[in-house]
Amino acid sequence: MTRIAPATAEDVPSVLGIECGAFMRPWSHDALLAETARPESRFALAADGDRVLGYAVTRCYPDWAELCCIAVAADARRRGVGSLLLADAEARAAERGAGRLLLEVHADNAAALAAYIGRGYVASGRRAGYYERPPGDAILMELSLCGAVPVSASAASGGGGAALRQFESISFMRFS
Numbered sequence: 001m002t003r004i005a006p007a008t009a010e011d012v013p014s015v016l017g018i019e020c021g022a023f024m025r026p027w028s029h030d031a032l033l034a035e036t037a038r039p040e041s042r043f044a045l046a047a048d049g050d051r052v053l054g055y056a057v058t059r060c061y062p063d064w065a066e067l068c069c070i071a072v073a074a075d076a077r078r079r080g081v082g083s084l085l086l087a088d089a090e091a092r093a094a095e096r097g098a099g100r101l102l103l104e105v106h107a108d109n110a111a112a113l114a115a116y117i118g119r120g121y122v123a124s125g126r127r128a129g130y131y132e133r134p135p136g137d138a139i140l141m142e143l144s145l146c147g148a149v150p151v152s153a154s155a156a157s158g159g160g161g162a163a164l165r166q167f168e169s170i171s172f173m174r175f176s
Protein backbone atom coordinates (compact mmCIF):
# COMPACT_ATOMS: atom_id res chain seq x y z
CA MET A 1 0.00 0.00 0.00
CA THR A 2 1.49 3.31 -1.06
CA ARG A 3 1.37 6.12 1.50
CA ILE A 4 2.18 9.79 1.06
CA ALA A 5 4.02 11.54 3.89
CA PRO A 6 6.29 14.55 4.40
CA ALA A 7 9.94 13.78 3.64
CA THR A 8 12.46 14.17 6.43
CA ALA A 9 16.23 14.59 6.40
CA GLU A 10 16.57 10.80 6.80
CA ASP A 11 14.73 10.25 3.51
CA VAL A 12 17.10 12.40 1.46
CA PRO A 13 19.59 9.63 0.48
CA SER A 14 16.75 7.48 -0.92
CA VAL A 15 15.27 10.46 -2.74
CA LEU A 16 18.70 11.32 -4.15
CA GLY A 17 19.00 7.80 -5.58
CA ILE A 18 15.73 8.22 -7.50
CA GLU A 19 16.62 11.78 -8.51
CA CYS A 20 19.99 10.68 -9.95
CA GLY A 21 18.31 7.86 -11.87
CA ALA A 22 15.67 10.16 -13.33
CA PHE A 23 17.51 13.35 -14.33
CA MET A 24 20.75 14.20 -16.11
CA ARG A 25 21.13 17.28 -13.91
CA PRO A 26 19.88 16.04 -10.54
CA TRP A 27 19.38 18.17 -7.48
CA SER A 28 22.21 17.78 -4.98
CA HIS A 29 21.91 16.16 -1.56
CA ASP A 30 22.12 19.59 0.08
CA ALA A 31 19.48 21.11 -2.19
CA LEU A 32 17.07 18.30 -1.35
CA LEU A 33 17.91 18.55 2.34
CA ALA A 34 17.14 22.27 2.28
CA GLU A 35 13.66 21.54 0.90
CA THR A 36 12.81 19.45 3.98
CA ALA A 37 13.17 22.61 6.09
CA ARG A 38 11.89 25.30 3.71
CA PRO A 39 8.61 26.66 5.15
CA GLU A 40 6.98 27.22 1.75
CA SER A 41 7.86 23.73 0.50
CA ARG A 42 5.74 20.63 0.53
CA PHE A 43 8.29 17.82 0.13
CA ALA A 44 6.14 14.72 -0.23
CA LEU A 45 7.33 11.16 -0.23
CA ALA A 46 5.52 8.15 -1.66
CA ALA A 47 6.54 4.98 0.16
CA ASP A 48 5.55 1.35 0.43
CA GLY A 49 6.71 0.07 3.80
CA ASP A 50 10.31 1.23 4.14
CA ARG A 51 10.83 1.66 0.42
CA VAL A 52 10.73 5.14 -1.07
CA LEU A 53 8.94 4.95 -4.43
CA GLY A 54 8.91 8.61 -5.40
CA TYR A 55 8.75 12.20 -4.24
CA ALA A 56 7.59 15.65 -5.22
CA VAL A 57 8.66 19.12 -4.14
CA THR A 58 6.08 21.89 -4.40
CA ARG A 59 6.73 25.46 -3.32
CA CYS A 60 3.61 27.30 -2.24
CA TYR A 61 3.31 31.09 -2.34
CA PRO A 62 0.34 33.26 -1.40
CA ASP A 63 -1.49 33.03 -4.75
CA TRP A 64 0.27 30.32 -6.69
CA ALA A 65 2.45 27.27 -6.32
CA GLU A 66 5.21 25.65 -8.33
CA LEU A 67 5.85 21.95 -8.78
CA CYS A 68 9.65 22.05 -8.67
CA CYS A 69 10.40 18.36 -8.92
CA ILE A 70 8.65 15.01 -9.20
CA ALA A 71 10.07 11.57 -9.88
CA VAL A 72 9.16 7.94 -9.34
CA ALA A 73 11.66 5.06 -9.18
CA ALA A 74 11.96 3.49 -12.64
CA ASP A 75 10.63 0.11 -11.51
CA ALA A 76 7.62 1.67 -9.76
CA ARG A 77 6.27 3.75 -12.66
CA ARG A 78 2.86 3.32 -14.32
CA ARG A 79 1.34 2.16 -11.04
CA GLY A 80 -0.29 5.43 -10.06
CA VAL A 81 2.47 6.70 -7.75
CA GLY A 82 3.08 9.84 -9.80
CA SER A 83 -0.64 10.57 -9.80
CA LEU A 84 -0.77 10.24 -6.01
CA LEU A 85 2.11 12.68 -5.67
CA LEU A 86 0.47 15.13 -8.06
CA ALA A 87 -2.84 14.89 -6.20
CA ASP A 88 -1.00 15.60 -2.95
CA ALA A 89 0.83 18.60 -4.46
CA GLU A 90 -2.44 20.01 -5.80
CA ALA A 91 -4.28 19.51 -2.50
CA ARG A 92 -1.51 21.02 -0.37
CA ALA A 93 -1.11 24.00 -2.68
CA ALA A 94 -4.86 24.63 -2.62
CA GLU A 95 -4.91 24.30 1.18
CA ARG A 96 -2.27 27.01 1.40
CA GLY A 97 -4.34 29.33 -0.76
CA ALA A 98 -2.74 28.87 -4.18
CA GLY A 99 -5.14 29.40 -7.08
CA ARG A 100 -2.94 27.67 -9.62
CA LEU A 101 -0.08 25.23 -9.79
CA LEU A 102 2.67 25.91 -12.33
CA LEU A 103 5.42 23.66 -13.69
CA GLU A 104 7.98 23.29 -16.46
CA VAL A 105 8.52 20.08 -18.37
CA HIS A 106 10.95 19.05 -21.09
CA ALA A 107 9.16 19.07 -24.45
CA ASP A 108 10.42 15.53 -25.13
CA ASN A 109 9.21 14.11 -21.79
CA ALA A 110 6.17 12.28 -23.14
CA ALA A 111 5.47 10.38 -19.90
CA ALA A 112 5.34 13.52 -17.75
CA LEU A 113 3.38 15.49 -20.35
CA ALA A 114 0.80 12.71 -20.51
CA ALA A 115 0.56 12.56 -16.72
CA TYR A 116 0.02 16.33 -16.44
CA ILE A 117 -2.42 16.60 -19.33
CA GLY A 118 -4.40 13.66 -17.98
CA ARG A 119 -4.94 15.62 -14.76
CA GLY A 120 -6.11 18.73 -16.56
CA TYR A 121 -2.92 20.81 -16.74
CA VAL A 122 -2.82 23.08 -19.78
CA ALA A 123 0.19 24.37 -21.70
CA SER A 124 0.63 28.10 -21.15
CA GLY A 125 3.92 28.77 -22.90
CA ARG A 126 7.20 27.51 -24.15
CA ARG A 127 10.83 28.45 -23.37
CA ALA A 128 13.08 27.66 -26.31
CA GLY A 129 16.39 25.99 -25.42
CA TYR A 130 15.63 26.10 -21.69
CA TYR A 131 17.18 22.70 -20.91
CA GLU A 132 20.83 21.87 -21.52
CA ARG A 133 20.96 18.18 -20.60
CA PRO A 134 19.32 16.79 -22.56
CA PRO A 135 18.94 19.88 -24.75
CA GLY A 136 15.40 20.98 -25.46
CA ASP A 137 12.57 23.39 -24.88
CA ALA A 138 10.51 23.71 -21.73
CA ILE A 139 6.74 23.54 -21.91
CA LEU A 140 5.15 25.72 -19.23
CA MET A 141 2.00 24.18 -17.81
CA GLU A 142 -0.51 25.12 -15.19
CA LEU A 143 -3.50 23.74 -13.39
CA SER A 144 -6.29 25.87 -12.01
CA LEU A 145 -6.76 24.63 -8.46
CA CYS A 146 -10.37 25.78 -8.53
CA GLY A 147 -11.24 23.09 -11.06
CA ALA A 148 -8.64 20.32 -10.83
CA VAL A 149 -9.65 17.12 -12.62
CA PRO A 150 -9.05 13.93 -10.63
CA VAL A 151 -7.54 11.07 -12.66
CA SER A 152 -10.61 8.86 -12.34
CA ALA A 153 -13.02 11.64 -13.29
CA SER A 154 -10.85 12.54 -16.28
CA ALA A 155 -10.87 8.97 -17.57
CA ALA A 156 -14.59 8.52 -16.91
CA SER A 157 -15.54 11.69 -18.75
CA GLY A 158 -13.46 11.00 -21.83
CA GLY A 159 -10.56 13.13 -20.62
CA GLY A 160 -8.19 10.94 -22.60
CA GLY A 161 -9.38 12.43 -25.87
CA ALA A 162 -8.88 15.97 -24.62
CA ALA A 163 -5.46 14.98 -23.32
CA LEU A 164 -4.51 13.53 -26.68
CA ARG A 165 -5.64 16.67 -28.52
CA GLN A 166 -3.56 18.85 -26.22
CA PHE A 167 -0.57 16.54 -26.59
CA GLU A 168 -0.86 16.81 -30.37
CA SER A 169 -0.92 20.60 -30.16
CA ILE A 170 2.16 20.54 -27.90
CA SER A 171 3.92 18.33 -30.45
CA PHE A 172 2.95 20.88 -33.07
CA MET A 173 4.42 23.68 -30.93
CA ARG A 174 7.78 21.90 -31.08
CA PHE A 175 8.11 22.68 -34.76
CA SER A 176 6.41 26.04 -34.90
Ligand SMILES: CC(C)(COP(=O)(O)OP(=O)(O)OC[C@H]1O[C@@H](n2cnc3c(N)ncnc32)[C@H](O)[C@@H]1OP(=O)(O)O)[C@@H](O)C(=O)NCCC(=O)NCCS
Pocket residue numbers: 022023070071072073076077078079080081082083084104105106109110111112114115116118
Ligand atom coordinates in the same frame (compact mmCIF):
# COMPACT_ATOMS: atom_id res chain seq x y z
C1 LIG B 1 6.46 11.45 -14.86
C2 LIG B 1 6.42 10.39 -13.75
C3 LIG B 1 6.63 11.10 -12.41
C4 LIG B 1 5.05 9.70 -13.77
O1 LIG B 1 5.00 8.83 -12.66
P1 LIG B 1 4.14 7.45 -12.71
O2 LIG B 1 4.10 6.91 -11.32
O3 LIG B 1 4.67 6.55 -13.76
O4 LIG B 1 2.73 8.02 -13.15
P2 LIG B 1 1.31 7.27 -13.07
O5 LIG B 1 1.51 5.80 -12.99
O6 LIG B 1 0.52 7.91 -12.00
O7 LIG B 1 0.71 7.62 -14.50
C5 LIG B 1 -0.30 8.61 -14.68
C6 LIG B 1 -0.57 8.75 -16.15
O8 LIG B 1 0.54 9.38 -16.79
C7 LIG B 1 0.65 8.87 -18.13
N1 LIG B 1 1.94 8.20 -18.26
C8 LIG B 1 2.82 7.90 -17.29
N2 LIG B 1 3.91 7.32 -17.81
C9 LIG B 1 3.70 7.23 -19.14
C10 LIG B 1 4.48 6.74 -20.22
N3 LIG B 1 5.68 6.18 -20.03
N4 LIG B 1 3.98 6.84 -21.46
C11 LIG B 1 2.77 7.39 -21.68
N5 LIG B 1 1.97 7.88 -20.69
C12 LIG B 1 2.45 7.80 -19.43
C13 LIG B 1 -0.49 7.89 -18.31
O9 LIG B 1 -1.59 8.61 -18.82
C14 LIG B 1 -0.73 7.46 -16.89
O10 LIG B 1 -2.03 6.95 -16.69
P3 LIG B 1 -2.32 5.39 -17.03
O11 LIG B 1 -1.20 4.58 -16.46
O12 LIG B 1 -3.65 5.16 -16.36
O13 LIG B 1 -2.36 5.33 -18.52
C15 LIG B 1 7.51 9.31 -14.00
O14 LIG B 1 7.43 8.87 -15.35
C16 LIG B 1 8.92 9.77 -13.72
O15 LIG B 1 9.39 9.73 -12.58
N6 LIG B 1 9.65 10.19 -14.76
C17 LIG B 1 11.05 10.60 -14.58
C18 LIG B 1 11.14 11.93 -13.87
C19 LIG B 1 10.38 13.00 -14.62
O16 LIG B 1 10.43 13.08 -15.84
N7 LIG B 1 9.70 13.88 -13.86
C20 LIG B 1 8.92 14.95 -14.42
C21 LIG B 1 9.75 16.17 -14.56
S1 LIG B 1 8.77 17.55 -15.19
